[in-house]
Amino acid sequence: MIAVAEEQELAEIERLLSDKWWRMDNLYKIENERGELVTFKLRPAQRLLFELMHWLNIILKARQLGFSTAIDIYLLDEALFNKNMKCGIIAQDQQAAGEIFRTKIEIPFDNLPAWLKSRFKVKSRRSGAHGGYILFEHGSSLQVATSFRSGTVQRLHVSEYGKICAKYPQKAKEVRTGTLNAIHEGCVAFIESTAEGVGGDFYGMTIRAIELTKLCQALSHLDWKFHFFAWWQDPKYRSPVPATGVTMSKAQREYFEAVEEAMGCTIDDEQRQWYVLKEVEQGAEMKQEFPSTPLEAFLVSGRRVFNAQDVMRAESRCKAPLIVYDMDPVTGERHKVSKPERLDEQGQRSLANMTLVWELPDEDEEYAIGVDIAEGLEHGDRSSIDVVKQSNGEQVLHWFGHIDVEFLAELTAHIGRWYNMAYIGPERNNHGHAFILKLKDIYPGSRIYAEQYIDREDEDETVKLGWLTTRHSKPILTEGMKVLLKNGQSGMRWIGTVSEAHTFVYDKRGSMNAQEGCFDDQLMSYMIAQEMRVRMPKRVKKQETQLEYRHWMTR
Known part of the structure; x- marks a missing residue:
């Protein structure tokens, strides 16, 4: 009976391990905001991304939604449970590369259950302040760096590409001409970022992805699918409402109404209260760090010619061509x-x-x-x-x-x-x-x-x-x-x-x-x-008139 029970338990474990989404929600440990080791769990917005994901994905997002962590756990899981899978993560700078490798790769891998970790033999591994690399004996690998100049990757994550384009244009060019050119059909890639102003590759790629999305046609393996995740989609962005109601100006009320019209959403009082308080702290950066619509995310420098709310409403009326x-x-x-x-x-x-x-x-x-x-x-x-x-x-x-x-x-x-x-x-x-x-x-x-x-x-x-x-x-x-x-x-x-x-x-x-x-x-x-x-001048339309015969004396 004991042997039968053990066999059933092993069979159940193998069944669970064959389910990627169970693995994502149960196997990996990460550090939370307080530095505590906790089990990673997909948040609603993260889960929605993976449900809607395409082969190539551009993600425009508000801050602190956890997409970077979720995508890196996804790549680690791909490297562990597949043979000969080359995975790469590009960070915005060397310091970020080292931090990502330590917190998003080493900690989740090193804290796997011992019985499971023993299955994944490491062939070579190196880490440092500027990134890291791990190669498994079954041929899969995962590297964190600031760019990849050679070879191809089957799974790719470019983190905070908007910041790379804004702060390091030469590095952005390396990513575009090197890494992105190495993407081939069948690759799964994620480019995610908060926006960092208009212009640059991230802005251009995002606008073109939005345009393709507006066609409402099936995307090919080499098309980038656009994903947008606003602040109002995350349940943590809420604040208690005073007994006197939300403390907002007329302009802010009109802003929320325009967002609701543009995005087809409802922003309740607790969300409005959070936004008003956060805007006091963030000032001009609020629209970039916590955007409500895709176009708003790209911070415009200079005084706008057209009212932002009016343009936002026009955005809501765009539709696919016939x-x-x-x-x-x-x-x-x-x-x-x-x-x-x-x-x-x-x-x-x-x-x-x-x-x-x-x-x-x-x-x-x-x-x-x-x-x-x-x-x-x-x-x-x-x-x-x-x-x-x-x-x-x-x-x-x-x-x-x-x-x-x-x-x-x-x-x-x-x-x-x-x-x-x-x-x-x-x-x-x-x-x-x-x-x-x-x-x-x-x-x-x-x-x-x-x-x-x-x-x-x-x-x-x-x-x-x-x-x-x-x-x-x-x-x-x-x-x-x-x-x-x-x-x-x-x-x-x-x-x-x-x-x-x-x-x-x-x-x-x-x-x-x-x-x-x-x-x-x-x-x-x-x-x-x-x-x-x-x-344009008025055109006179010729009208056919039927002549009626009358005696000349009556004319």
Whole structure:
């Protein structure tokens, strides 16, 4: 009977050990905030991450949610219970690498039950203040360092990549060109970080991952899936509410209402009380360290042009395009695309040069087009096209990317003809001149915006086609946009347009531009489209009338 009982117990142990999630919740010891040795348990947000995880994962998060610890335990478990599994953790600096190896790898491994630890024979092991490495006899390994320059990894964690990009740009370049290029199909990778301002690789990769997520299409093994975890998702961020109620200002109340609208969540009084008290301590860093929405996480330096709450509400109204086309700029032929295959410089699948359509043309509707024209070079600024409905200003089509100026003009003409001979407003600045020269040869001049004058002295002066953006004309665009945003009528459907509204700021000279490291081309084409919607001439529709015969004396 004893032997049978022992066999049953061993069988139950083996059954439990075959369950990764049981192992994650029961086997590993970590140090808590007080330095005490406790059994690691997955928190709700951590468990949700693993339930939703993809092959490649970008995680934008609030502080102190414990994702770094959970992911490192995941990698240690992968190395222990799989053969020939190479795992790597990249830390933000050498001190962090040493601390991660000691607290997230050595302590959990060294404190395994003796009977279990004896199964994992160590072939070599080294540790120090700058990281560490452990190789097991069954061929698996786990290394913590600040970068990996050679070889491939099957499991990867890049910790606080936003901080790496902000503080150590050269190291970020090493990670991008070395480690991330070594990722192959079948690798499981996590890039997690709090945001550290806009610009840089982490910001760019996050925005592109958000854009792909908005497509609502199945991701490939080489696509990065976006995950966002806000402060209000963690149950520990709460404070008792005084008998007099939450002590918050009118601006804070409006902020919470905007967050609830943007994220479809409810923030109760205890959460509001915690946030108000924490904001006193954190000040300007609050939005970065404890973000409520994805775009808010990226701290904007400089005074915003557009009200943050209004932009947040616009973020909530973004939605996936109805159709994605690969559109030939020369012939105008459209081919539906289920998965865009174009890769950007980071190897991410990109929606650049794709035509995103939210609504097909309605024969009873008129449309306005705004175009922001760039040089067309692969690594320079992008060009952008937006189509909006004249009736309500909603964004119905969007295109952005790198393309030769003359091809951009042909593409715009095809889109204009498709949308009922839409009224086109191309920006005339810089490369806009070459664009307009081509466009006026292939598109009706009456449907291209001509610069409008008041009290013009020389009536014989040649009419100038296109919108000229200057220090004086740009406020016309932005003031109109502010009104639309405030009234909840911006019509924005594309997250890229909203993200550029988020990072559009006044510089030191008082000029309005994209914050350094960001773009404003998608925003500019959209604001021009909205201005064209107001300025477009009324078209007289010909009506067929039946002539009635009457005697000439009665006429």
